Amino acid sequence: MAENPSRSARLATDPFADTIITIEAAGTASLPRRIGGRAVDRIVQLTQLLADLVHPDHAIDKLAFRKSLERRAANSVKALANDLGCYAAFASNRLGHALPARAHDLVAYLEDCEARGLSPATASRRLASLAAIHALLGASPSTGETMVRDAMIGYRKRIGSAQRQAGPLRYGPGIEAVSELDARRSDEEREAHARRGFTLTTLLAACDGDPPGLRDAALLSLAYDTGLRVSELLRVAVAHTGPNEAGDGSGTLFIPISKTDRTGKGAYAWISPESMRRISDWLEIGGIRGGPMFRRIAVRRAKARPAQRPMPIHAIPYGALVTRERVRGRKAELAKVAYAIGGSALTPAAVRLIIKRTALRAADLGLVELYGAALEEAIAKLSTHSLRVGLTQDLFASGADAGPIAQALRWSSTATALRYGRELAPASNATAQMLRNVRR
Incomplete structure (x- = not known):
């Protein structure tokens, strides 16, 4: 397959299928332009x-x-x-x-x-x-x-004044063992409980190993670790992340501006070693060295074509189209997939689509036990805020107080944190802390 040498393209053969995969690094290819309505000022x-x-x-x-x-x-x-x-x-x-x-x-x-x-x-x-x-x-x-x-x-x-909130995407069975209540469950019980709804672990398991899958996994993992709002997530640049001095594989994210920090004083968030690995995998395969971290990917596919033997002119049926391929024949061609990495950041609508699409794929793979109307309702509740809500609920479940949670997720007050975790907050209040080990 002839490649344009001006493009920083890398070729690989998929070991699981007869497909040639081309990855065009960020900034080396033009993405197709989408025609749509103009944004409203x-x-x-x-x-x-x-x-x-x-x-x-x-x-x-x-x-x-x-x-x-x-x-x-x-x-x-x-x-x-x-x-x-x-x-x-x-x-x-x-x-x-x-x-x-x-x-x-x-x-x-x-x-x-x-x-x-x-x-x-x-x-x-x-x-x-x-x-x-x-x-x-x-x-x-x-x-x-x-x-x-x-x-x-x-x-x-x-x-009634109860507010509807985004469906939470909590971590999954691993984090539930942190709380004493869930620690008493067996591994099988925790896994069965987690399969009744979508979790971060479920969505990560549904992400493929191709460039879109690596990008989506890095995005989901970072969004959960840091509790970023979607506007903050889309502003993440490569230069904003770096390893911690502890040398344990974890990292730090610099958040230059947020909803509660309009003057741009900045804030920092911790990144888990797993998220750092996922980010590294995505940046490496995408050839991204700077600028926005999460970008649009254009995918171009071509089907495999079987070989065609040359056919003499007299053997071509009367009225049939005479082509160069019919006369001279054609070599067999493998299926091809080309991934072109864009230069600009994703949009909020794209992030919402990634979350819902990955959840649907998780259901198709049988990673969750949701079907029919229950599945549709669960996916409909997911939004760009789901990971932030899920992290808040996991923090409450692990015994954290509303004050530190609000500080970690950059809220100006504890009211929003308490609203997101209202079902789990009682387990970490003063009464629960005092009586948990006394009144068994």
Whole structure:
């Protein structure tokens, strides 16, 4: 097979199939361009929504408004735009110029949210977004008035305030043995328990040894170890990781910026030896020496072609197409697979697809005992946040307190950690710590 010498390509023969595999290192090949819709400029969207909603007597300083949005995280701006769009749809038929909003307007909006079946958590977030919009406009928000607070309390009482969270991807049977409760189970019982749902161990077992599989395994393993948000995960560069001085194979990840660190002070996270090995395997096979760690991979496949003997002209059937291959014959060709490593980072949608696709493959391989509707529901619950939730629950299960967990996962308070681990947190509270070995 002739190869372009300008490309840093490496050839290997798959020992399990008659297939020629080509790996084109990062930056040496052009990936196919995907045609799709253009990304929405959320700042422009917000500015236009405000122009339609704000009363003419209330002037908008567009420059100050734009600059105040630029300092916010992209996901925060997206949430503001979506929430304000929801309020705009409500106001268009009822209120006209609906900003600044009065308390009566907000109560009517909450009633509309409840009638449409929105959860109290969603309605509460939209109230918070409206309060933020008022602050950006320099107007006093009505969200804190007694009437609005009472309406929100009633909303929660009628519907319930438990929030839906991403399906957790916990480590698996190995980590469960850390807690005394699970340590009393036999190995067979722990394995059977783990097979009832998806775990990190299950997904890693479903990753192939080809470039996409090595990338996915490194991504999943690092995301679990560090509890990274998807925005933080996609910003990981090769230069951000390095070995620890302890020499035990573990490493350290530098996180230059995060949701709770918009000024870029930076933070550090520990990486397990297993994750360091997986990262090394991925970087080596992808020829990645710098830049984004997790990148898109284009896969090109060609089927095997059998040999074809030359055929004299007079032997070709009348009306059949006369080709060079028919006349001169053709050598047999092996199946070919070419992997081209891109230069830019993955997108959040790509990470979500990797998680769900790997989970489905794990089910196809029989690594989990989930079928039919139960399987579909389990995969639907998985998201880019699942590994962060799973790590939080494993930390609670191992006896860690909410404070150190919040610090390790870079939360500004313990409230979110407690929400993610609300079913496991009681096992690590003060009562459990004192009475665990006393009241058996």
